[in-house]
Amino acid sequence: MTTNASLLARRQKAVPRGVVTGAPIFLDRALNGEMWDVEGNRYVDFGSGIAVTNTGHRHPKIMAAAAAQSEKFAHVAFQVTGYEGYVELAERLNDLAPINDAKSIFFTTGAEATENAVKIARAYTGRQAVITFTGAFHGRTQLTMAMTGKAVPYRTRGTPLAAGIFHVPFPIAHHGVTEEDALHALHNVFKADVGPQDVAAIVIEPVQGEGGFYQTPKAFMTELRRICDEHGICLVADEVQTGFARTGKIFAIEHYDIEPDLIPVAKALGGGFPISGVIGKAHIMDAAEPGGLGGTYAGNPIACAAALAVLDVIDEEKLCERADTIGGIMLARIEKFKQSNSLRPIGDVRGLGAMVAFEMVKERGGNEPDPDATKAVTAAALKAGLILLSCGYYANTIRLLAPLTIDMAHLDEGLDMLEVALKV
Ligand SMILES: Cc1ncc(COP(=O)(O)O)c(C=O)c1O
Numbered sequence: 492m493t494t495n496a497s498l499l500a501r502r503q504k505a506v507p508r509g510v511v512t513g514a515p516i517f518l519d520r521a522l523n524g525e526m527w528d529v530e531g532n533r534y535v536d537f538g539s540g541i542a543v544t545n546t547g548h549r550h551p552k553i554m555a556a557a558a559a560q561s562e563k564f565a566h567v568a569f570q571v572t573g574y575e576g577y578v579e580l581a582e583r584l585n586d587l588a589p590i591n592d593a594k595s596i597f598f599t600t601g602a603e604a605t606e607n608a609v610k611i612a613r614a615y616t617g618r619q620a621v622i623t624f625t626g627a628f629h630g631r632t633q634l635t636m637a638m639t640g641k642a643v644p645y646r647t648r649g650t651p652l653a654a655g656i657f658h659v660p661f662p663i664a665h666h667g668v669t670e671e672d673a674l675h676a677l678h679n680v681f682k683a684d685v686g687p688q689d690v691a692a693i694v695i696e697p698v699q700g701e702g703g704f705y706q707t708p709k710a711f712m713t714e715l716r717r718i719c720d721e722h723g724i725c726l727v728a729d730e731v732q733t734g735f736a737r738t739g740k741i742f743a744i745e746h747y748d749i750e751p752d753l754i755p756v757a758k759a760l761g762g763g764f765p766i767s768g769v770i771g772k773a774h775i776m777d778a779a780e781p782g783g784l785g786g787t788y789a790g791n792p793i794a795c796a797a798a799l800a801v802l803d804v805i806d807e808e809k810l811c812e813r814a815d816t817i818g819g820i821m822l823a824r825i826e827k828f829k830q831s832n833s834l835r836p837i838g839d840v841r842g843l844g845a846m847v848a849f850e851m852v853k854e855r856g857g858n859e860p861d862p863d864a865t866k867a868v869t870a871a872a873l874k875a876g877l878i879l880l881s882c883g884y885y886a887n888t889i890r891l892l893a894p895l896t897i898d899m900a901h902l903d904e905g906l907d908m909l910e911v912a913l914k915v
Contacts, residue, residue, distance in 0.1 A: 493517075493529050513538075513880065514873050521548035524897035524905075526878065535905035538878040539892045542700065542732045542846075545759040546804045547896035553762045553800040560796035569597075569790050576795035583802055584770050588754055589745050594776040597768040597790030601731035601757035602630025604767035605694070607784060608753045609634065611769060612692035612725035615778035619654075620685040622677070622693045624661035626702030626884035629694065629729060638694060640702070641884060657684050663705050665839055665858060666885070670711045677718070687722035692753075697743035700732030703883035704841060704848035704890050709747055716749040725752040725775060731767070732846075735759035735801065736810040736895055739818065739844030746843065762801040766794035810895040814844035817902060821847040821891050824906045834913040835864050838887075847891040850883070860887035871912035877905050879912070 498517040516528040524547060526534045539545060546553060560576065569577050581595035588595075598604050606629075609621055623629065627640040637653040639645045640661070646652060657680045662673040681687045693715055699705045719726040728751040733743035737759060744751050752775055757767030768790070769776070804810070822842050829837040829849070838852035838860075851864040865881045868889060872879040882888050891909075893902060 495528060495530055498529065513869065514878060516873070523547035523549070524894045524901045532876070534873075534876050534878050535901050535908060536878045536897075537872075537891050537893050537905050537909075538880045539759075539894050540763065541758070541880065542737060542892050543758045543761070544763055545735055545737055545810065545895045546762045546801050547894040548763070550762060550800075550804055550896065552804055553764075553797050556796045556800035557764060557793050560793045563792075565793055566788070566791060568787050570785050570787075574792050574795075576792055576799060577790045580768075580790075580795045580798050583799065584756070584768065587741050587802070588770045589742060590750055590752075590754070590770060590772055592773045593770050594773045595768050595770045596776065596784055597766060597795070598757075598786055599765050599767055599788050599791070599794075600630070601755065601767050602632045602635045603786065603789075604731060604755035604757050604769055605629040605638070605727075605729055606632055606634045608727045608729075608755045608769045608771070609638070609692055609694065610784070611753060611771060611776060611779055612727060614780070614783065615725065615775045616691045616723060618689050618691040620657065620690045621655060622657050622659055622680065622690060624673075624695060624699075624702075625658055626661045626663075626699050626705070627658075627694070627696060627729075628699070628701030629731075655685075661699060661702065661705065661884075662708055662711055663703075663884075670708050670714075673711065674714060687718070687724065690722065690724045692725040692727050693719055694727040694729055696729045696731075696733065697746065698733050698738060698843055698846055699884075701882050703850075703885065703888040704846055706841070706843055712747045712749055716751075719752070727751065727753045727755065730754050731757040736805045736814050737844060737892075738846050739811050739815045741805065741811065743843065743846075760798050760801060761794045762797050762804075764791070764794040764797040766791060766798055804896075808896060811844070813895050814846075817845040817893060817895065817897065818842045818847050820902060821845070821893075821906065824910075825849050828910060828913055833915065834910070835868065835915055836861070837913075845891075845893065845895055848882075848888045850885075851887045851889065860885035862886035865889060868912050871914075872908060875908040875911045877908035877912065879909065 585593040625640040629635040629638040753771035838850035
């Protein structure tokens with residue numbers, strides 16, 4: 492019989508350690524908010540494949556759309572012949588994005604989307620430098636690795652870093668960086684490292700994903716927009732993790748009063764089928780030379796069909812509203828956990844829609860990060876039957892990313908499992 496242990500042994504021989512699997516189980520099947528491993532064990536899914544299955548596992552509409560497209564053709568390359576699904580998806584996203592007069596282009600992974608947003612911003616401005624933030628995560632390619640604001644494990648072992656990337660501290664008041672501190676640091680970068688006239692883009696996640704679910708403060712985002720306008724810099728809102736109803740809006744940047752220039756998207760757009768894209772102001776998007784953008788698999792037809800169905804499901808099932816409901820239920824339970832003396836100490840609790848997180852701290856009422864407790868809780872959650880992810884610049888954030896379609900009974904069950912995992 493195939494067991495988790497036998498597959499783990501084969502995996503360790505066949506697959507390098509550089510790709511880490513958080514839960515040492517091997518999946519057999521999944522449906523909406525539930526998963527079953529090869530031994531038949533059942534789990535509630537609070538991971539959504541890292542914010543991908545916002546529409547749940549195997550949503551019938553999405554699977555049907557992908558199946559219908561696969562009956563026609565699976566691949567042609569958009570650079571070889573066009574197909575309607577690609578164009579229709581661009582039209583739908585152009586209408587949905589908070590950008591007046593937008594165009595969209597598609598790729599496959601989030602890193603590609605973020606990297607291409609920078610490429611487009613560089614083509615438009617004719618400048619090279621890019622500013623990103625500590626704790627940011629933008630991918631694992633050569634450029635996005637340099638943009639990512641966490642050295643270990645993403646930028647180690649002598650890997651040369653792409654030039655022209657400058658990091659500014661991300662404002663997290665309870666970890667000692669105020670908005671004023673961050674703006675001061677940005678002005679120092681302009682003075683000491685690169686003049687604003689040489690900066691192509693400032694790239695920021697509206698809510699940091701891998702960095703710990705820290706929301707960019709509203710006034711800070713407004714000030715970034717003002718600075719970008721003053722100096723002709725493109726403001727890029729990386730929505731790879733926040734996009735597609737996760738935060739209670741289709742795009743998290745809709746929580747702000749500003750219009751970004753470019754929005755890289757990926758993950759939940761395809762509902763499990765690999766597709767990413769960049770949505771942006773038309774005159775900026777058109778700056779790259781013909782032939783300068785694209786990719787063999789970019790905007791795969793099956794993934795485009797799935798993505799169109801994802802947008803329908805988000806609309807028909809009111810997943811933005813559902814994100815708020817789910818987030819509210821989660822936050823209320825976590826606040827209760829925080830008050831309980833029989834559970835491990837919890838620090839800051841935060842959430843925007845269903846992008847909810849809390850910090851594990853060394854002492855009740857304290858603020859000192861406890862990465863060991865964080866690891867212990869995710870491991871205990873798995874034992875209890877809950878797929879739970881950690882993250883964070885300080886490696887002490889537990890993030891809750893249930894599918895937005897999750898059955899409410901499964902949501903409660905998952906939170907009960909989390910309570911068990913938090914027991915001292
Ligand atoms: C905000 C953000 N940008 C970019 C990426 C990279 O996406 P991918 O892993 O699909 O390359 C991620 C992945 O977690 C992300 O959260």
